[in-house]
Amino acid sequence: MSTSPKLSIVIPVYNEEDVLPQLFARLYPAMDALGASYEILFVDDGSRDRSVFMLKEQFQKRPHETRCVILQTNFGQHAAILAGFEQSRGEYVVTLDADLQNPPEEVRKLLHELESGSDYVGTYRADRHDVFWRRAASKIINGIREKITPIKMTDHGCMLRGYARPVVNAILSTRESVTFIPALAALYSARPVEIEVAHEERAAGVSKYSLRKLIRLNFDLMTGFSLVPLQIFSASGVLLAFVSAVLFVLLAVRRIVLGPEAEGLFTLFALVFFLLGIILFGIGLLGEYVGRIYVQVRERPRFLIATVLEDGRLPSTVTRRDPEEATR
Ligand code: UDP
Ligand code: MG
DSSP: OOSOOSEEEEEEESSOTTTHHHHHHHHHHHHHTTOSOEEEEEEEOSOOSSHHHHHHHHHHHSTTTEEEEEESSOOOHHHHHHHHHHHOOOSEEEEOOTTSSSOGGGHHHHHHHHHTTOSEEEEEESSOOSOHHHHHHHHHHHHHHHHHSSOOOSOTTOOOEEEEHHHHHHHHTOOOSSOOHHHHHHHHOSSEEEEEEOOOOOSSSOOSOOHHHHHHHHHHHHHHHOSHHHHHHHHHHHHHHHHHHHHHHHHHHHHHHHOOOOOOHHHHHHHHHHHHHHHHHHHHHHHHHHHHHHHHHHTOOSOOEEEEEBTTBOOSOOSSOOHHHHHO
16 A cells, blocks of 8 residues: 555544444444545554554454554644644545544545645534533533634534645644644645534543643643733733832822821732732733743653554564463
8 A cells, every 4th residue: 555545544542442432333444435546554552451452453354454553652632633634645634533432434525625625624513412511511511712813613513524645744844842733734735625414422431631631622722722811811911010100100199198007908918919910820821821931841752652663564563461461
């Protein structure tokens, strides 16, 4: 399969042993039905369960359509997708989650849009099947992102998306350490389109995003694509400095006219705590941006590839063994 296929499907996999059999069973028939040449690139993002072993088995079953990129350790979903982009050979690339929340049958719609000339197919989830707090949080974050970043899209959380080769190349040429791929594509595409896609409940297993990872991801999206938070902080700093100056003049005049006054201690506390809160918030915000610079200047690799299974060849060593072997 060294010739380029029409379509590369990139799927990040992190501890997905519960869902992989169902994914394989639905994905391959859906791709075969497309009538276009394709490759499926599974990117194992440092799974510690049997995922690598199962991917290897699937590679043996469908060696000509399957390629597996095994990363050294867990680098995160977006880094895993970048690794997949780097290895992909297709004219178009479609990303998909492993948990079947993005129905593989919907790829047909994306391929149609790409073939009709769009270079980026964004999506939004028609009837989202996630827990209530995730849906509510998403709504808020989507609203904030829409206001403070240049990225305009209905739903940045849906990872079933299509990218034409020039957009993939532009994303790959971006040397950002931590990034958000759909947002980059929105910036780089010339002929974007947005379509509605179906969404399902996770077919098996549990979400690989803890609350901490989710917050991190969304902070990265905001600080990675916008200076507005910093600008709001500096603008409110200027405003507060002005108000403080007026207050100072007022108090100085009262001191001269009325003499020393000792009342209003708690008002003073309230004011000081309020200002302290703003200062601490600002320092935290600055820290976020400084942290980004710190991560960026280290220039550590965004991912490390341990093995690639491809072109019908199975390397003699697949780095991580089936963990169940040890217990058998
Ligand atoms: N994923 C990954 N690395 C991670 C976390 C997640 O490759 O560190 C993959 C995961 O296997 C899945 C996709 O990213 O294919 C989306 O993850 P998940 O479905 O758990 O996220 P949710 O739908 O809960 O947002
Ligand atoms: Mg999911």
